Amino acid sequence: MATALALTALVALSACGSSSETKKDDGAQVASLATTQAGASDAAQPKATTQRPRERLDSTAEEIEALLVPFNKCLKKSGLGDQTKMKQAADQAAGGDGGISKQDVAAYRACEEQYYPLPPWEKDPANPEARDFARAVVKCLKQKGVKYVEVSEDGLSPSLGGDQNDARSISMGMELAPQCERQAAAAAE
Numbered sequence: 056m057a058t059a060l061a062l063t064a065l066v067a068l069s070a071c072g073s074s075s076e077t078k079k080d081d082g083a084q085v086a087s088l089a090t091t092q093a094g095a096s097d098a099a100q101p102k103a104t105t106q107r108p109r110e111r112l113d114s115t116a117e118e119i120e121a122l123l124v125p126f127n128k129c130l131k132k133s134g135l136g137d138q139t140k141m142k143q144a145a146d147q148a149a150g151g152d153g154g155i156s157k158q159d160v161a162a163y164r165a166c167e168e169q170y171y172p173l174p175p176w177e178k179d180p181a182n183p184e185a186r187d188f189a190r191a192v193v194k195c196l197k198q199k200g201v202k203y204v205e206v207s208e209d210g211l212s213p214s215l216g217g218d219q220n221d222a223r224s225i226s227m228g229m230e231l232a233p234q235c236e237r238q239a240a241a242a243a244e
Contacts, residue, residue: 082226107175109173112236122172129166135159177240178211186210195235 107120109150127136135141143155144163175178177188189206193213196204203224213226 112175126170131160191239192235
């Protein structure tokens with residue numbers, strides 16, 4: 056999968072020309088990528104910024120796994136490659152007692168902050184409309200017959216089953232949630 060992504064990126068980059076402008080058929084100027092010319096100052100070139108990857112509502116398990124590749128590589132490079140040590144670092148970084156060094160926790164947090172995928176924008180706490188999205192998903196689930204569902208305490212996701220821990224509401228909600236998320240996202244556009 057990673058090889059396929061790298062090959063796709065290589066093909067896409069090879070399609071970029073070296074001119075700084077491209078003419079469209081109607082004659083309008085459109086900006087495009089420009090290559091650095093020999094002798095040009097690095098200081099004059101814009102700095103590339105890396106952004107954390109972001110999941111989408113419709114991300115498949117394979118796509119999420121591919122998004123995690125840089126994060127896992129960072130952990131291995133930091134000496135946190137084995138599952139036990141990784142879990143301990145994650146537990147301790149979340150405020151638990153992982154039983155590992157502060158240096159390992161710092162390495163885990165550094166990898167997480169740089170490479171761990173962000174949630175879908177609709178579910179991101181940084182999105183001011185995420186609570187509205189969660190309410191819309193809960194409304195949809197109720198309309199589809201999920202009896203015990205409400206917005207969770209964090210305000211970002213549905214909480215299924217209620218105080219009764221109703222198995223039917225949980226199973227129906229899990230099955231219908233992706234459909235309701237798509238519906239709520241489409242309504243928000």
